[in-house]
Amino acid sequence: MCQSPGRTGNQELRSMSGKPRLTYLNGRGRMEPVRWLLAAAGVEFEESFLETKEQYEKLIKDGVLMFQQVPLVEIDGMKMVQTRAILSYIAGKYNLYGKDLKERALIDMYVEGITDLMEMILMFPFSPPEAKEKNLDSIKDRAINRYFPVFEKVLKQHGQDFLVGNKFSWADVQLIEAILAVEEKIPAVLSGFPQLQAFKIRMSNMPTIKKFLQPGSRRKPPPDERYVETVLKVFKK
Amino acid sequence: MSGKPRLTYLNGRGRMEPVRWLLAAAGVEFEESFLETKEQYEKLIKDGVLMFQQVPLVEIDGMKMVQTRAILSYIAGKYNLYGKDLKERALIDMYVEGITDLMEMILMFPFSPPEAKEKNLDSIKDRAINRYFPVFEKVLKQHGQDFLVGNKFSWADVQLIEAILAVEEKIPAVLSGFPQLQAFKIRMSNMPTIKKFLQPGSRRKPPPDERYVETVLKVFKK
Numbered sequence: 001m002c003q004s005p006g007r008t009g010n011q012e013l014r015s016m017s018g019k020p021r022l023t024y025l026n027g028r029g030r031m032e033p034v035r036w037l038l039a040a041a042g043v044e045f046e047e048s049f050l051e052t053k054e055q056y057e058k059l060i061k062d063g064v065l066m067f068q069q070v071p072l073v074e075i076d077g078m079k080m081v082q083t084r085a086i087l088s089y090i091a092g093k094y095n096l097y098g099k100d101l102k103e104r105a106l107i108d109m110y111v112e113g114i115t116d117l118m119e120m121i122l123m124f125p126f127s128p129p130e131a132k133e134k135n136l137d138s139i140k141d142r143a144i145n146r147y148f149p150v151f152e153k154v155l156k157q158h159g160q161d162f163l164v165g166n167k168f169s170w171a172d173v174q175l176i177e178a179i180l181a182v183e184e185k186i187p188a189v190l191s192g193f194p195q196l197q198a199f200k201i202r203m204s205n206m207p208t209i210k211k212f213l214q215p216g217s218r219r220k221p222p223p224d225e226r227y228v229e230t231v232l233k234v235f236k237k
Numbered sequence: 238m239s240g241k242p243r244l245t246y247l248n249g250r251g252r253m254e255p256v257r258w259l260l261a262a263a264g265v266e267f268e269e270s271f272l273e274t275k276e277q278y279e280k281l282i283k284d285g286v287l288m289f290q291q292v293p294l295v296e297i298d299g300m301k302m303v304q305t306r307a308i309l310s311y312i313a314g315k316y317n318l319y320g321k322d323l324k325e326r327a328l329i330d331m332y333v334e335g336i337t338d339l340m341e342m343i344l345m346f347p348f349s350p351p352e353a354k355e356k357n358l359d360s361i362k363d364r365a366i367n368r369y370f371p372v373f374e375k376v377l378k379q380h381g382q383d384f385l386v387g388n389k390f391s392w393a394d395v396q397l398i399e400a401i402l403a404v405e406e407k408i409p410a411v412l413s414g415f416p417q418l419q420a421f422k423i424r425m426s427n428m429p430t431i432k433k434f435l436q437p438g439s440r441r442k443p444p445p446d447e448r449y450v451e452t453v454l455k456v457f458k459k
Contacts, residue, residue, distance in 0.1 A: 067335045067368055078327060084306065085330035092323045101314045105300060108307035113289045146289055 020045040020075040023059070025234060027227040028220045029122065030083050031071045033115075033177060035219065037087055039212035040173045041094040047218065056234050087111075091170035103165045110151070110163055110171040114178045117147045121181050125223045126231070136185060143182045148193050151175055155195040161202055168206070176203035184222055242267040242297040245281070247456060249449040250442045251344065252305050253293045255337075255399060257441060259309055261434035262395045263316035269440065278456050309333075313392035325387045332373070332385060332393040336400045339369045343403050347445045348453070358407060365404045370415050373397055377417040383424055390428070398425035406444055 020038060024031035026049040038045050050056050050070065060068050066081045073080045076093075080086045091097040091107075098104045120139045127135050154163055163171040179200050182189050190197050203209055212219050242260060246253035248271040260267050272278050272292065282290050288303045295302045298315075302308045313319040313329075320326045342361045349357050376385055385393045401422050404411050412419050425431055434441050 066331060066372055067338070076324070078324065080327060080331060082331050082334035085327055085334050088330050089323060089327040092326065101311060102298070102300065104314065105302060105307060105311040108310050109288060109302065109304050112304035112307050116289070150288055 019043075020073055021048060022046070023048040023050065023072040023074075024070050025050050025227070025230055026220070027223055027230070029071075029223075029231070032220060033083065033118070033174065034071060034073060034086055034090070036177045036212065037090050037096070037170060037173050039218060040168075040206070040208050041090065041096060042208045043090075043094065045218070050234050051230065053234050053236065084115075087170065096168065096170045096173070098165055098169060099167075103169075106164045107169050107171045110154075111174045113147055113150065114171075114174045117142055118174075118178055118181065121185070124185075125228050139182065140186050140189065143186070143189055144192070147178075148189070148196060151199075152193045152195045155199055172199075172203060173209075176200060176209065241265075242295055243270060244268070245270045245272065245294040245296075246292050247272050247449070247452055248442070249445055249452070251293075251445075251449075251453070254442060255305065255340070255396065256293060256295060256308055256312070258399045258434065259312050259318070259392060259395050261440060262390075262428075262430050263312065263318060264430045265312075265316065267440070272456050273452065275456050275458065306337075309392065318390065318392045318395070320387055320391060321389070325391075328386045329391050329393045332376075333396045335369055335372065336393075336396045339364055340396075340400055340403065343407070346407075347450050361404065362408050362411065365408070365411055366414070369400075370411070370418060373421075374415045374417045377421055394421075394425060395431075398422060398431065 020043065022031055022034060022045055024047070035045075050059075056070075059065050059070070059072070064079050065072055066079070069081060071081065071083055071086065073086045075086075075089070078089075080089060088097070098107050117139070120135070120142065124132070124135055124139065151163065158166075160166045162168050163175065176199070179190065179196060190200065204213060211217060242265065244253055244256060244267055246269070257267075272281075278292075281287050281292075281294070286301050287294055288301070291303060293303065293305055293308065295308045297308075297311070300311075302311060310319070320329050339361070342357070342364065346354070346357055346361065373385065380388075382388045384390050385397065398421070401412065401418060412422065426435060433439060
């Protein structure tokens with residue numbers, strides 16, 4: 001188990017639990033896809049929340065952040081950083097990454113596309129007030145004209161419950177997360193997408209996801225002003 | 238019908254260059270189609286070959302692959318450049334993602350306004366010297382092996398040598414505090430497939446110039 005000198009006894013005890021530990025702010029940000037994927041895989045995890053610049057600087061000083069950035073996920077003896085690396089590892093470990101290289105390629109393509117859409121949503125709270133309407137229009141345009149049509153067509157063409165290989169995968173988790181995130185901003189966004197409407201219901205009813213969508217789960221609420229302030233405070237130079 | 242992968246992008250580095258590097262490092266020959274006009278790009282979209290209406294596009298093994306990371310992961314997996322197990326893959330992914338963040342700064346640099354260029358160059362230098370290069374210097378020093386992960390040539394090594402050379406083009410003395418990386422650069426440059434790629438006449442593209450920037454703006458303008 002990790003014995004880095006900067007740790008308090010408390011943290012050493014916690015890291016002995018065997019559960020992954022997520023270190024990030026107390027909000028969605030770049031960690032939310034990790035929370036989704038672990039939850040969908042039925043994996044319990046612990047969280048440490050950064051609230052002050054000093055906590056963040058201490059993590060850097062302790063040398064636990066490979067590139068001085070969070071998200072950080074401590075899992076299987078590794079201190080993993082970089083969201084995509086973390087998600088790929090979890091997907092691989094819990095058999096959510098397809099059965100071969102070609103299925104993995106499809107999952108990767110789908111996830112990368114969805115990630116581009118989610119990046120717009122991630123950055124939205126940090127855009128200046130005068131740009132917010134235009135950015136919201138961009139999110140709506142990209143969702144409706146670029147990303148959702150792809151998955152609508154995929155589901156229609158094979159008629160299966162899941163995006164890839166007739167089996168639940170990382171791609172399905174990423175898509176349901178994105179659908180719900182976009183709907184929070186544009187409630188009627190699925191109106192032209194019957195396959196995605198059905199997909200949303202199917203995914204929401206899967207036991208692990210259903211549990212994650214209920215109050216009291218590790219799911220974080222949409223970013224509010226207080227979250228934005230915390231981000232700016234913790235990461236300001 | 239050649240069976241070789243076909244790359245579709247502009248005639249320049251951009252987001253396709255890491256793919257050219259990885260295929261070349263793996264010793265895989267490939268063909269290229271170059272976008273020069275908006276009309277060619279719009280035709281690709283109209284023909285429905287671009288999953289998210291974007292390039293890079295790599296046609297490989299019957300797939301029309303898009304999204305650079307997906308393409309690179311597939312190539313790495315196919316040609317055994319992705320480690321021997323999940324944990325080695327995790328290390329390779331972390332290293333590649335970090336290097337990609339640095340390369341993104343270099344990618345965007347030609348498109349920044351003239352008044353921002355000096356500041357952006359300083360940022361690239363700061364990140365290379367203070368955030369990214371120290372990590373790989375330390376990794377190489379600690380295990381003393383020739384390659385970053387698992388004592389075996391991998392995608393991470395290709396990404397790192399590409400980044401080192403790209404940063405050096407902008408900041409020639411950038412490796413001066415990094416003896417391990419200097420040795421790594423020489424070792425990688427002398428590997429047969431990479432040596433060939435670094436010679437004139439290879440598929441490697443030159444650094445972006447004004448003409449390249451103009452072509453990008455022209456092809457992708459809304």
